[in-house]
Amino acid sequence: DALFRLDAPLPPLPFDKLALSGGGQDGLAGSLLEALDSLGEAAATRPLRDRLESFARELEVLRREAAALPPRELTATASPAAYALTTRAITLMAASACVNVWRQQADDAFLGDPAWLLAALHRLDVWRERAQGPLPEAIRSRLFAELHARHEDARTFDLNRTPLSGWRPLPAPLS
Secondary structure, rough: OOHHOOOOOOOOOOOOHHHOOOOOOOOHHHHHHHHHHHOOOOOHHHHHHHHHHHHHHHHHHHHHHHHOOOOOHHHOOHHHHHHHHHHHHHHHHHHHHHHHHHHHHHOOOOOOOOOHHHHHHHHHHOOOOOOOOOOOHHHHHHHHHHHHHHOOOEEEOOOOOOOOOOOOOOOOOOO
C-alpha cells in the first residue's frame, strides 16, 4: 500500500524478491480484485463497481489464456497473439495502479473522489475497445473544475498538484 501513497516516500526495493517470473502470481493485478471486494454494494459505488467488474472479468480470462500458452510462446520468438496478452496485462496493471492510488488517497478532496478514477478507467476501456463516447457530464464537469482551479492556482495537472514556481496565469482580458 505504501507504493500508492503519494505523500509517502517509496518503500525500499526488495532486490532479493526480484525474479524473472511471478509464477502466475501478480500482486498488482490481485489488488484489483481486492479493491473490487472492498467497494461494497452502495448505489454510489455502482459505476465504479461496474468498471472494476469488467476489468476483473478480463483478468480471469487473461490468466486462463496465459496459463494455456505452450512453452514456445514464452520466448522472444512468441507469436503476435502471445504478445497481445502482454498488452492486455499491462492495461489491467494500469487500471489496478489507478485504483490503488485512489484507495490510498481517500482523505484527499480530489484524489479520493472517484471522478478521476472513473475517467482513467473509461480511457483504458476506450483503448481496450470496451467503451466509446464521452464521459458522463458530471465527471467532465468535476474534472474541468479541478483543472480550472489548478490553472488559477498555478499547479501542475498531474496527481501531485505541484506548485509551478514563477508562473502565474494571465489576468482575464478587459471587456
